[in-house]
Amino acid sequence: MGESVYSNYPPPLNPAQKAFLVTTVKDWAVQNGLMVRPAPTFVAKESNPHGVLATNAPVTLFPSPFPRTCFEEATALQTVYNQLLIDVDDFISRLWNVHQSVKNEGYTQTLSLGLYRSDYMAHSPSDASTPSLKQVEFNTISSSFGGLSSLVASLHTELLDSPPGHPIAYPSHPLFESNVPPENTAVETLSAGLATAHKAYGLSKSTPSLPTCILFVVQENERNTFDQLALFKQLTKVHKLPVFRLLSSQILDHTSVQSSNPSRPLIYRPPHSPESQFEVSTVYLRCFYAPSDYNTERDWEARTQLERSAAIKCPTVLNQLAGCKVVQQVLAEDAGPNHLASFLDNTDPHVMARLRKTFAPQYDLSTNGRGRELALNPDTAANHVLKPQREGGGNNIYKTAIPEFLNSIPESEWKRWILMELITPPSEAKNVALRSDGEVLGGDVIGELGVYGTILWDQAGGKVLHNEQGGWLMRTKAKDVNEGGVATGFSSLDSILLF
């Protein structure tokens, strides 16, 4: 079907069809926990003093088409991506060690757990006959939406066969024939990663021995609680493991590291049962990823307490740093030393080439190089962005402004810039979304596919104990969100139909 699949999708809805779908999606969300706490701009604190109200997560009425080749490539590469950052740790750790060596304490836990999500677009420039997979971002901390994403896939799957055997919930459309979203095992995969770490932690290091548990560290005023609770429920009901949630602001009050014990086990005393003690096998951070999570010295102290403990961290500070954009840029560089190969020394060169293909092409502007050619031609410049070589080195220059800009600066300055191909999502993609405030909005959209992966490795030696791919996330945004429009915008959870 190619690009044309987007042009007549989704099928139009008459008012009765729209009313039915919206009502069904609203009710389904409540019944199945596809929910968020409402934003304060929607429900004021005064009118919900006890915080009981909840509303549907923003969600599309239809699954979005996605190229099968891109989906398969993304899932195939995930376990390679999972491994990519293991040795990057060494690189980043030079920075970290400056601090670490001051303390001169060393690590007591060498196992490290990553729950990752690699985000892609189906790059579909107008001159390409087939779409290709391009990475937008690689998340190494608090990779979210696995819980709710599985629910959206279930919602759309049910709607596609509703009522069973006589589907009429959606108007008919060729894309719906014998087609359902691929299985979405995000909850199972992410929970299995945590359970594997818990098991690898082994017996209690305390004397006397304590029961071990997994600790979710979460933000104050979290609205996305039910996404986290999907993993919590799987760990509790399927893996039968003790799991607790703790606000990051409460870490210092309710956890401690036994300084008398060289293994430094992390002890958790639940606020509601302070006489009970659990030893934390695995700390799962759903916080501490943004500067706004560190408001006081206490927050840094709390993070440090977790880090120096024997608990397996998901992620470690090093692993979080390894996920920074600057590292990913180094990996993506086509020119210069082959960092990618050095970090994945045991990987099949063919697979490495496929991995590299998911990076957006980058070029320097050296004389007679391809980059210079692409940047100076207004037609090809239109698909690119010009970025300064170093962070903070200037503003990005977009598209057709590039030739003019280059001509306005001395040619000797050109080497400070690199040219990157812009990722071009399918231009005709459309969908309809039910926002959390109940507004239903349709229009042109940009879809981002996330693929989940989990890895458990031993930092001492780099041995990989567990490396899995499983589950995905489709997020669909109204195009005008990126252009600064707010009033009519939406950013929704979605699912996919492969074509």
Place this chain on the structure above:
Amino acid sequence: MGESVYSNYPPPLNPAQKAFLVTTVKDWAVQNGLMVRPAPTFVAKESNPHGVLATNAPVTLFPSPFPRTCFEEATALQTVYNQLLIDVDDFISRLWNVHQSVKNEGYTQTLSLGLYRSDYMAHSPSDASTPSLKQVEFNTISSSFGGLSSLVASLHTELLDSPPGHPIAYPSHPLFESNVPPENTAVETLSAGLATAHKAYGLSKSTPSLPTCILFVVQENERNTFDQLALFKQLTKVHKLPVFRLLSSQILDHTSVQSSNPSRPLIYRPPHSPESQFEVSTVYLRCFYAPSDYNTERDWEARTQLERSAAIKCPTVLNQLAGCKVVQQVLAEDAGPNHLASFLDNTDPHVMARLRKTFAPQYDLSTNGRGRELALNPDTAANHVLKPQREGGGNNIYKTAIPEFLNSIPESEWKRWILMELITPPSEAKNVALRSDGEVLGGDVIGELGVYGTILWDQAGGKVLHNEQGGWLMRTKAKDVNEGGVATGFSSLDSILLF
């Protein structure tokens, strides 16, 4: 343990324990669909124009103790109760036939489906050594809360073993040791009843043949949607049956009875897909039970259209009438003709006696009778209510006001009154509830246990095709609700721990 179990239950909560339990219950409710739409007094329409907000169903923090003997008796008797009303239909039908004969049309569907709930209290008068089971009400239409009740049992069961293997969600209490609420199969049982009727309906009676479906007929502004959707989901996902929900106000617009077809199949055209036609096998009424559901002639017309169609009704008009209090009073009468026996002619006399024991004792005030003795003695009168023999014959006289009242009227009038023993729930029962608006309230409570049963029978001959018991409901009300208190009251879904 006897009555004493109530005196130190539930265990007291300190502020941290209470905060933990309330947060856990709030979040669990959202994640698992233990939800209602908020009352307009809590969330005004203006602040939720699209009706997306939802909140937890009112729910107790703790399961309530309930005497095991009473629970077992209630479940044991349910299939007998299910049958009780089959022949009562004949009795009531004399009234109905007056109307029916005018139309002179007759029934085209002789199968009748009942989804019942028999409500009881654990009658615990201070002079009794053991509690006994007394029926409060027998519901024959729209027996609700089966869906949410199963969830409350799951919630309390999970809390009792949370985290798995090291339970600390509740303070410890002897009643919690190796004790969980009994299995609650309300969703499975009620759905199986509907699925059995659907199957018994058989092939389409239309030409050409149409796919058959179950139709839930529901009220406008229903807040208890997610209770209904639990059955809907079970029918769709487990039984794989087409199910639709339709507002009672839309019956005449979207259903029709083919007058040219003597079988009178009920045809449903979904508003969102009017070109699709389904033949309704089974109509499940979650409306039409109260006078307020019949606002216009159109509502009566709609009910009549369903009634005269070939669809199996749950319930039929006759069955709904049979559930009226007046009929149940006739059955309960100790004196006079033995209606109970005549309606259950094939029932073991021993079982019949057990059934009769669940009725609150009723006495006439004949000379030298037990009733007169109980009514005139202030001590025994205190456990009774004096009711006029016929509906509308006067107001009830309660407790110690009875002797004085009788002495104020001529003895010749006494025969117009009957004396009924009041049901005395355990006086020391207490619990804590989270209301839908988030208020947490504790105090003295009255608990009512409902037991679900389903029956499918053929009105032509009275043959029973299906008769099952399964699932239960515990509803717990603050005592002051019954005394007219509103501000501090609650009425909550609950579960039980047997003792």
